[in-house]
Amino acid sequence: MTPPAPTTYEVGGAVRDALLGLPVDERDWVVVGATPDDMVRQGFRPVGRDFPVFLHPETGEEYALARTERKVAPGYRGFEFHASPDITLEADLARRDLTINAMARDTDGRLVDPYGGQADLRARRLRHVSDAFGEDPVRILRLARFAARLAPLGFEVAEETRALCRTMVEAGEVDALVPERVWKETSRALIADAPGAFIRVLRDCGALAVLLPEVDQLFGVPQPARHHPEIDSGEHTLLALSQSVRLDGDLPVRFSVLVHDVGKGLTPAWMLPGHRGHEERGVPLVDALCERLRVPTECRDLARGVTRYHLQCHRVRELRPETLLRLLQGIDALRRPERLTAFIRACEADYRGRLGLEDRPYPQAAYLHEALERCLAVDARAFVDQGLRGPAIGEAMENARREALEALRASHR
Known part of the structure; x- marks a missing residue:
């Protein structure tokens, strides 16, 4: 008997985003019933190292053979993949992380949705496909990143998925994540529309304390109510992060805002709710975090400057000339004048990231720009x-x- 011809399906994010009415930037495909030799004969170029993935000879889009996976060792790398012509589309979709990512369309546009992804889209719910989610700690990061992207549309994490994430953290699965992957997912979440949702999801399951302990320890630390009506240092950080989005900050700006107050986590109890000297205390923490996660130099350098000088920026009109000059030198603005714009944007996000004070003006920006012009x-x-x-x-x-x-x-x- 002649085997059925291979069948191609559009899968994953393109299907999800199309159903949400969002722009589709790239498309991925799964081929059921084919072998690697079949793909090569059609002109596809193999690129997969761990499992068969091919690039279309004309579009360059990725086509993967239907496959399954099995956990064989701890950590996110401990998987064994199996691809063969007899693996069904449903079996392939079952290994995906979230139901909204486990849908497919055939060449006639018919939706294949064996795990309720469309219903979860309507319910604005982020829910895992199966307990296999718990075998891969990267999926916690991906879940949090999807929350950062989709929270503005009303999406929330399903309670059963939240519980599973907590179990994974308690089992030590998150400890196996490598720095490069943590930074990759964190950076993608920071440039999403609601980066604070990424932090909240990680904190809810305990992963934030493992991956970004410097940020996690800010929650519950009080600040003076007259300056910070929101009181909590962690909540202030998330409010400032929201302002960095509103101000159209790029990745270095948003990362700098995320870590600008980490020194408050080390404030002695007797000093609370004040935080005198937190700027200086924060710089070594930023350095350690950036080294641990291998944060790019541009992000690290701006974050160091914002951490050290953000309070001086807020009261720039009060600074003595020598102090203001040291600020400009400290953020390297005399050598790299473009650095000042990013620095000010991060400081303005911090200034406005306070409950009820989100719209107050920031005249410090114009003053600093004029100061730099006069120095140059x-x-x-x-x-x-x-x-x-x-x-x-x-x-x-x-x-x-x-x-x-x-x-x-x-x-x-």
């Missing part, structure tokens, strides 16, 4: 023409910049 207007050639050489030029420029900043300060009195 100081030209070394003028001092060379005066006959100065070597370190004397640098000293003269420092003095000239301080004078320029003093003039700026006087003009705003």
